[in-house]
Amino acid sequence: MNYETQLSGEAVAVISEDESRRSRKRLLIGGVVAIVLVTAAVAISMRGGDSANTAAPTAQVPVVTVISPGQSTVSRTVSATGSLAARVDMPVGVVGEGGMVTRVLVQPGDWVRAGQVLATVERSVQTEQVRSLAAQVEVQRANAKLAQAQLDRAKALVGRGFISAADIDQRTATRDQAEAQMRVAQAQLAEQQARTGRLDIRAPASGLVLTRTVEPGQIVQAGGGVLFRMAKDGEMEMQAQVAEGDLTTLRAGNSATVTPIGGRQGFAGRVWQVSPVVDPQTRQGIARIAIPYNSAIRPGGFASAMITSGSGSAPLLPESAVQNDAKGSYVYIVNAKGQVERRDVTVGQVSDNGVAVTGGIAGTEQIVTSAGAFLTPGQKVKPERYKAG
Template sequence: MNYESATLDNDGRLTLPAAEPKSRRLWWIVGTLLVLAALAGYFLIKRSGAAPTVAQKGEALSSVTVAVPGSKLVARVISATGTLAARREMPVGVAGEGGMVTRVLVEPGQWVGAGQVLATVDRSVQQQTAASLTAQINVARADLTLAQAELARAQQLVGRGFISQADVQRRIATRDSAIARLKVSQATAAEQNARNGRLDIRAPAAGLILTRGVEPGQIVSSGSGVLFRMAKGGEMEMRAALSEADLTGLGVGARAAVTPVGSTQSYDGQVWQVSPVIDPQTRQGIARIALSYNQALRPGGFASANITSGGAQSPQLPESAVLSDDRGNFVYIVGAGNKVERRNVKVGSVSDAGVAIASGLAGTERVVLSAGAFLNPGQKINPVVAKPAASAASKG
């Protein structure tokens, strides 16, 4: 403080210079700022210390959607793979003596009727033989006519005594021989005509030509093997390979949806035969699924099938509810105190409707539908029961 600049007033009091009040105000301002800073720090420390508690409470009360699946009749769906084939494949070969093929009249993929000619074989020699036999028939018929006439005259003359009864008997024998020779000639000609008819390669039944293995000019015989392959009536099938367990309970008449490889289109079919034996090497049997004709179903192709066979009462859950790890499949259920519990389950058939639970659930549990990957056993949650799809749809 500058006392040299101080003065005394009329009453003898000391008067300080004007700068002294400014310094005091400065100290008051600094002190006030320090107090405010201390208060601000206190509140900040208090808030930061309370934040973990709030976060912990929010985590412990996370809302999770759950549902009580109950028990419903779930159809048993068997997935299988196999090959496509003609349901009744008919190999067509040479029925007669064969020869050189002159014409082939059909192509693969063509529909034919029963008895339709598929190919013809040269018959020039056989036609000459047939003509010769026809001529023999005419000769035998002429001999028979002559024998009949001679017998008639002899029968007229025997009464007048011009010829004996023995002559009549000889003419009767001659007439009978002529009749027999005519019949033999006719039978021989008919046999030759039948042989000539068998030179034509014909379809044994109506159906679809699958393959063609003969060309004009080719020499064929009964040992030439299969010339054509046909699908009787165009009917197709899938030969599905199934395990022993899948074959159990599978019966004739089960419905199936068949999807050829490379296609998204499914075709309805029906099991018409179940293999009575199991292959000892693969431990599989064959279920034959009948299919109507469609150009997309090509014999020899590969296909998959979903076969629906019977059903059983079991809980059904969406795929998001079923989790898996190295210990197997499991779901999370809400136990006592709304705490998460792990429940191991065995999965049954899987379909568009969801996953059937073969064992592990009674259907009365509250099952976590989603977000199971973010939960841990023992964690406390706030379960929110999902509304049934039907009621939700009606409200909407």
């Protein structure tokens, strides 16, 4: 029994020693693996940090194209809005005694000449009056002719003693009276003919018919309102509302371009009158711009105008350099520290040569020409001079 017990104890001791060796081996392998993993992580971290440090300056300092435009000779312009109208708006109404309209001979949009009949008024009574007066003229003409014949016969007999000088004077007076009565009758006829003629509603001058407010069968009378409106010679104008400060720079003869609202075509015009007064409420005056007739120019419509008021010096920038937002127009400039700054500007005339900037910059700054929408104030950039293509 003691021998068996001894063998069992030795076997247990051997097994425990083997397990201990296997545990130490596992710990050693685990430690080596941990060291390898930590070393790899540190290496990867260092390489990632170097890459980030290398890429960061590139992302933070983009290259932008800049320009220093200096000063260029540009046209000074004034922007304005206003309504379109006939340059000379002629209201046409009844000039005679009126009556029932029998015919209307024109439509809005028709061109008419001076004196052309636009509408006629019923005249049956006036026509009979003209005939009556014409007959009276014939009666008085016959009386004057008879009186003249009697005077001529009396003059032939006076030398033979049959007619006295007093009779000659009497017959002369009778002849003169008959001729006067004939002239009175002729004047009355002419007056009635003129009254009858005034029943025709005529164009006071050549031009374009704008509106018509009369129809056949309508009863019209003098002072009863406007039946037609005409634009004399078809000439149109824009009544531009101009700010008080800009009004002083305008003169009659300044050229302008007028664009009706909703249209794309601009029409060349010229300022023909500048208002001598300013509205005390709006602080604006009116510049009247004459423009030739075109079917796109409709009186009563609205339009915008660009008026050239002279020339001056201003920086001229590419259109891509000027940005716009709710606060207005602005540009980005690069300051001495290489940082982006926003600069609010006032934009003048836009032409094929670029945008004239009338306020906000002097032209000596480094102005970003493009990609302004991707920049933010204070951002670091690397400026590169603009090269005209």
